Amino acid sequence: MAQPYQQQVDSLHKLLQKATSDTTRIRLLRGLALAYAQMNEGEKAIRIGNEALSLCRQKHLKFEEARTRYSLGTVYLYLQNTDSAIAHYSITRQLIENESGPDAKKLYARTLGNLSNAYSLKGFEGISLQLLISALPIFEEMSDTGSYAITLHNIANKFLNANEFRKAYPYFLKSVSLIEKDPSVPGKAGVYLSVAYLMLELDSMDRVKHYLDKAEQALTAVGQTREWSNYYAYKASYYTKSGKFSLADSLCRKAIAQQAVYPDRMNLHNAYSMLQENFFVQRRYREAKVYAALINRMAREDNIPTFLIASLHDLSDLSKKTGNITDAYRYLSEYTQLKDSIDKKEAAIKLSEMEMQFQSSRKEQQIFELQSRAKMQKLLLWGIVIPLILVILFFLYLFKQRKVRTLQQLQSLEQRQQIEVTQALLTGEEKERHRLARDLHDGLGGMLAGVKLNLSRMAEEEAPQNTTLHSAIDQLGSSVNELRRIARNMMPESLLKSGLQTALKELCENSMSPKVQIIFHAFNINVNIPSQIQIIIYRMIQEILGNAVKHSGASWIMVQCSQAEDTFFITVEDNGKGFDAAQEYEGMGLHNIRSRVTFLKGNIHIDSSDNGTIINIELNVAA
Template sequence: MKFTKLTILFLLLLSFGGFAQNKETETLYRQYAAATSSKQKTDLGNRLSWTIRSSDPDSALDLAISALQLAEKENYEYGEAQAHLCINLAHAVKSNYEIGLEHIDKAQAISEKLKNDSLLAACNLNYAGYYYNKSNYSKSIEKSLAAVKIFEKLNDQLGVMRSKLLMAQVYQLKDDLPRAEAVLKEISSVPVNDVKIKVTILHTLANIYGMEEKYEEALALDNEGILLCDKENSPYLKSPLYDNMANCYMYSGKFDLAKKYFHESLLLDSTFSNQKQMADTYLNLGQLSLMQKKYTEAIGNLQHSISLSKLKGYKQGIYQAYLLLTEVYRKNNQSDSAIVALKTAYKYKDSMINASTENKIAELETVYQTEKKESQLKLQQAAITKKNYFIVALVIALALLTSIGFFFYRKRQFTDRMHVQQEVMKQQDISTKAIIEAEENERKRIAAELHDGVGQLMSAAKMNLSVFEHELTFSDENQKKAFENVINLVDESCREIRSVSHQMMPNGLLKSGLASAVKEFIDKIDSRVMKVTLYTEGLGERIEANTETVLYRVIQECVNNVLKHSGANHLDISLIKEADGIVATIEDNGHGFDLADKDNFEGIGLKNIISRITYLKGTLDFDSKPGKGTVIAIHVPG
């Protein structure tokens, strides 16, 4: 049954991550669970993977792989490219850069085939991230600038910010702090809701302040970032903030606090298997041990950092660890080891930063700035041309003024006709409302008379008969049984009157609302005749009384139709209150009917259902085939 399957899938999706999701993520999970087409499921799976990659990379990877399989099956190439990029990002969180690179290459090939600029820009940005993590800074800048150009062309402000943020991180690692700070201030002036961008800006700026020995300012930014991570439930992003705080405490001489926050960072990174970030933390622990003159401990931490950095191809980490190891060996009077470590450090530095790479970065920046100025000149020339065209257009506009007046007159006529039609529809609504209200009032009157009038009389009759039973003397056992049958008949009549009066005026609806009334109604159905299941969500608060009443009557009519005509033995009913209204689904496993046969819609019951939903400005959809059961889907705006 459709409803049950969707519910199970939604619960499975919610169990993907070990962390509570924010409202946006929960909404995406619901949409993903409800998606019916492969294309829609692919797009939502990719979007979910991208959203949760920092908080739950394993689930993000599963979602992206599922999206890729769906896209490949449907030959949906745009979805395939997006899935490959999401797979890369999930692997990047876990420092699996080489595995991720294969997926960027595949996404790039598809993007070039489709000639899709947004995909090409995303591929460039993913390449830039890969090269950043592999300490190839000139290639990272090159790919970032390529991404910026396309994002600017597409007017994608968020894409431009992500690309420039990565460039600022490269400049910071290269100790070009003024340039890094200038880029950060440029992008931080633009309002953005992306928590990863916000936290990364705060972290990178805090790093710069720390390097400039502005420890109080750096710690304030780190604390602001941690509060944001807690608010948005992004634990992965907290690790570099803890690491920077620990550095500030370390260089301020607060070694215990430094060690505490280094271990906090290490714990988070090990949770996500982020070995690159773990390498940085062990490097910093080596520095802390050196400052405390714990040389053996420092060597152990630094060698661990080198092992992790080599495992992930992190040249910057290897260079820094060997450079620090040189100082440890020197302090520990191990001169030969110090010389070997220093030579190794500079070998890795030369592979990352040399005159060639520095010139390449400067050249790329110059080309970008030149192209930007040329673009601005073209915009100025276009403005002048636009002004000339405006003059010509003004002349033409004057010539067309008479024609515009004529069209305005015709439009006025059309508007008047529309107003008349709207008034007719309004009167129809008033008439329908009056009919429904009159019908409901009559139900209430009859229910009250049955309950308070006939019901009370029958109850009194039963009581009197019960009294007579004790006063009468019966001639034989048959006569006594006949009298008891009369009492039972009166008792059954009392129950029937109560049942009819409650159906006409349901107590559950009066007391507790729609969900309670529907439950009370279906509880009266004999499970041996038909098993009925009810699922409700979001109906804790009362909705508008008229809507409750109309929806109850519609559901009541639908259930009665199923009992009378469908031959079903199982019925699922769901009532869900969403942000934009109420969704109701009634699904049976009966023999169904042919939707193309208009005679199936001529019954009074179905006409009543359609008219009531139309009155509520709602929509009503039927899904049925002979032998396949029937699904009725109702949406009423709230």
């Protein structure tokens, strides 16, 4: 694992743990994805990049999604997955193509640049060049000198790779002029190295040395960077052309050694290419073929058609020079097939462009005639099609409306049936509670009170010293009181006589114990709430309080009730041990509470943890 990138990863992870805002988390995740990609840890890079993308989409952050797509495209580009890189860059373009802000414009232009690089790796140099040229005016408009200079440099490289050196030269000169005027422009060393390579191709050895020295100065100012590998490789090429083969070989090995610190397949390809060139110039064709084969293998692994074509051509030539005609023919055949395939795709694009140019250059009269004929045909066609479309749309509209009305009627009927069933159950339940409460209070309660009265008279007259009898009388009295308390809870008189607020206050007071303190607050409760709804609200709070007292282990419970017009709010909070609402759905009585909430067209939210439970309920109490 490369140490500089590992330090960056560790730092980003620490910052991520402290991040509080979504945008900060997304930015740090993007940085981590890119760092892992530079370390060739593709799986981690993609997973973290997708995590950032998921957060963007979850929070509906469109511009952050565009930035994250751009970063993911760059991750895939590092990993040599050009198809995925192109897909993400293309989506980035779609997300921001209509945005006019400076940040969006800059991101759009940079996306064009990276998309150009991806197409170039696939061998589509024409499309790649077109994208770069379309990015130039955007950078120029924004006065982004650094990006403008780098884009000029990349355009020059396109011409350089196509061996059109005279076209490349002015672009390189302008790029060098811009980076030397502005010290803050990044990537100076890369520009100097490319110009040095151009000078090598033009056999201007003095100018090669001049730009290599400038590149070395720029790299020394930066310190440790992956660009040192390219510097060693290009300087090795300079020594090869100067006939200093031993020095060239040493520098190529040094470039390869940089992979241990800064893993980079492109830089490794450059180093192998320079080693191949060094051996080729010395006519050591077998050694040159070894490195051509390595480049070929890398190109296949990374799926880079540009490098694959060049390596096949070199392998064919080297096989011929080493006397292996069979391999030479095989490599040449594969080279021809691959190049033809790419050329066909390029030709299709160029043919499309030529067709457009041809159409635009036709005579005015021919164009007018074609347009007139087309116009008449369109008018005739639309004269038939539009009425037909309108009729179809009308019938589709009628069908859809009918379907919607039928669905609405079914839903309305289902809702009415559900409400009627729930209302019947609640009404039956309350009637049964009322009957049981009356029977307990008036029947069994009266009988037990009579028994206590008779036993008390007998104890006073016949056995005043019988402590066992007096104890039994006391226990019977407690039982009578408990029976009456149960009867009151089943149908509290205070709810019928004094209203909901008073009944809830008494419920909280009666539910308290030495271990549990219950606090009740009420605000703006309307006394005109229908009695059936008051009973439902009372039963819900009674159920919640009962559960909390029995199961939560709380030392305090707070009940708050308030009303705003036709909406009634209930909040019950405790400091108990919490519960899992999903697992304890039936056992904790939540089913009954949810049924009542649904009946009153309300909603309920439960937040429970080890630190306690908060239940929030909203109800519609309109008559």
